[in-house]
Amino acid sequence: MDYYTLVLGSIFALSFLYIIARLSSSGSKKLPPGPSPWPIIGNFHLLGAKPHVSLANLAKVYGSIMSLKAGQITIVVISSSTIAKQVLQKQDLAFCTRFIPDALQAHNYCRFSLTWLPVCPQWRMLRRILNTNLISSNRLDANQNLRSQKVKELIAYCAKCSQEAKVVDIGEVAFKTNLNLLSNTLFSRDLADPFSDAKAELMDVISSIVDVAGKINLVDYFPILEKIDPQRIRYRTNIHLGKLFKLFGDLINERLEEKKRNHTEKSDILGVFLNHSAENPEEICRNHLNSMLMDLFIGAIDTTTSILEWAMAEILRQQEILKKAQAELAEVIGKGKPIEEPDVSRLPYLQFIVKETLRLHPPAPLLIPRRVDQDVELYDYIIPKGSMALVNVWAIGRDSSFWKEDPLVFKPERFKSLELDVRGNDLDLIPFGSGRRICPGFPLALKLIPVMLGSMLNSFNWKLEAGIEPKDLDMEEKFGAILSKVHPLRVIPSPL
Template sequence: MDYYTLVFGSILVLSLLYILAKLSSRGTKKLPPGPSPWPVIGNIHLLGAKPHISMANLAKIYGPIMSLKLGQLTTVVISSSSMVKQVLKYQDQDFSGRFVPGAVRAHKYSKFSMPWSPICPQWRMLRKIMNTNIISSNRLDANQHLRSQKVKELIAYCAKCCQEGEAVDVGQASFKANLNLVSNTLFSKDLADPFSDSKVELKEVLSDILAEIGKPNLVDFYPILEKIDLQGIRRRTTIHVDKLFELFDDLINDRLEEKKKGSSEKSDALEMFLTINEENPEEIDHNHIKSLFLDLFLGATDTTTSTVEWAMAEMLKQPEIMKRAQAELAEIIGKGKSIEEVDASRLLYMQCIIKETFRMHPPASLIPRSVQQDVELCDYVIPKGSQVLVNVWAIGRDITFWEDPLVFKPERFWSLDMDVRGQDFDLIPFSAGRRICPGYPLALRVIPVILGSLLNSFNWKLEADIEPKDLDMEEKFGLTLAKAHPVRAIPSPL
């Protein structure tokens, strides 16, 4: 292709996109306020590398309900708790759609996934299967011994590092514990060596999937480009999902062989899913099972790990908070003693630390929804097909509600009777309404036990004599809000 053909073709495509953008913008006089869009690109140039921060800054100008034009895609951003309450409580049904990014269509993942399905019979069926077989109180109670064992292995690994004077990569070590916790719940098997210092490829794979899904994608802004995949996001996501689906296929086939031989006596989630498949094959097939596994790995490993890592980072940055948490543990549990899930409710300061971590570092900074028809919201009209983003990150830093919002201050929750289960809209780390994250009961059991065990077993300091004030707290934007640089800390005896 010669230079002039390329230039002419580019001009033609841009002109077509501009015409489409103009046509799609007609009749939007009642849209919420927002910045004036540029021809063709709309407001894409305003997103930057960290859209949650860019959108929070724009909301200070245009208000708590704001519209952006991202190419052809109308996007409404909600940035206040009162407006979120209207959207996720009073009008939850209107806003219960799920905008499906192009990356999630890789390997037809979105077709069989529960989080990415529309509210429909399949979604209700998958949610029921998930609730009944994995995250019901009875199932969580039955698997508590597995979680306890994985936390003990984490502490044993940290004890090894303590003896050798080696630093612990807090995120990596916590991820291994969470990965094995989930993998044992699903198919009675460890997927990582808890005593190895080596990186876990699955962590990289899961993190890469979340990063790709979270990236601004031209395919989402210009559906006409869907088959082109200009940025290669769908291609890379397909490669990552492939690796996990191959693993799940092997595990499923191995279990089917065991069942044929009559040697399978396990009672894990895989066994239950296969039984449902045998009895009611129209309900779920192997594609559903693999997608449910991927949903659980994405939701229960990376997000929980990120919360533990952020909490440890904040306490390493303010050692007095860590000392106060350790004092509470010594008084309530006993210094150096094991922590069980039933103890979490008695550790009031620990609960404050976790809530403050959720406020400043929510697992998902932007909660995506969509509308399937024109919806009225506070005298505005949200057009059919619009993407709706709840900026949880911005709500956690709303100066009109939070005093000193940029300061990590767990004590603020002593006087705030606030829950994280979707009822208090100033703090919704797991979203709210019918689309609330189904895995939050597991997260709320695991996080305090891991965090409390790390603090009640060792003292911690940053490696290489890094001063607390110099600890890097940069975020890495994706579907989850991870820490850009790992926290490495040296454990020592209490």
């Protein structure tokens, strides 16, 4: 009897100790802190119209790694460079899968897109083709004259407006310049008239895709609503994507007919893709072509357009910055002279302006959402399988623990003493992300933006339309797939 009592007592004691150990272990491996969720909707109501701002404010309460519940989805938000380094670099394999918005299921776009595919052999193959044929150093150098020509067309249009005292919509002219640069790189032709006052036809289509894809969609957080599509977001994306895919299809068919008729080859990106597809049909099909072109149109055109518009807006708000930039340009280049890409290395203040714009106005303020495919341990917390991970680069760019002097103020001079790179190595400034899922188009953007911006500043004086005072310029942000201005920047150029 005593023996059995001892055995039972021992089993009970061991079981009790095991339970205590498990509880204490799970206590140290729990979800990051965050606001208490409401029934059914979770913390959905806290996201607001500008989630990057709402989440930055919540991080001040709950910390730089926090969790929320939005409907059926757990969201983990990273708001510091230290934790971002862990997610984007040290543990990037665990966090490199994309969280795919329901809207991008339209036309099966996400199944063939470099942006949305998981890291897999197909993704690596597409990335290799893109790197080799579009953004390698050799290809960028080969296209330098094309970029220079398109910037000169931009300046020529602004000169025409200056002579006629016409208003220039910075977003529109930047969009046309970027569109024609990309379309010539891809298809060897312009898709917009650089000297027309009319808005580019494709601007509304691409802007609509960016706008719709960037909206908070209930289906993403309540998958049970997928078949209903209550906000009609997938339905509208399907229409807009269909228009672009039809354009791509027409251009591809036209090229194939031309090749058949003339037996000639063009060395643009479309020619490269078509040759690769003909030689390796199992690797690249028409769907891959459409999705790759779509990635480039959205990633290259709207991103660069947004950055240029924000930079001009910030400069015009502070006339002393405009004067400093123009003084540097006049001294180094000569007033009114065209700027070429090799000149940029001799224009440190212009480079500071671009960096400061990217700090305060990163094109994708939460980067592209990521999904974890299995439970992941991160700083003694467990990020459960299926969670969405967001890196709030907008908040990181305003973190007062690093950006100590006036972090909310546009001050290009801060970079005199801060040797930070925007290419993903310095995690305090990662407008294009970091790690293997860094935006592949950033080398092109960093070539083009300083030349466009510097050329506009060195060719004209600029004033806001309708006599608006610089201090009254509206700087309200519009959240979406790309962070844009709510109100377009409209200015009048005049001779220097």
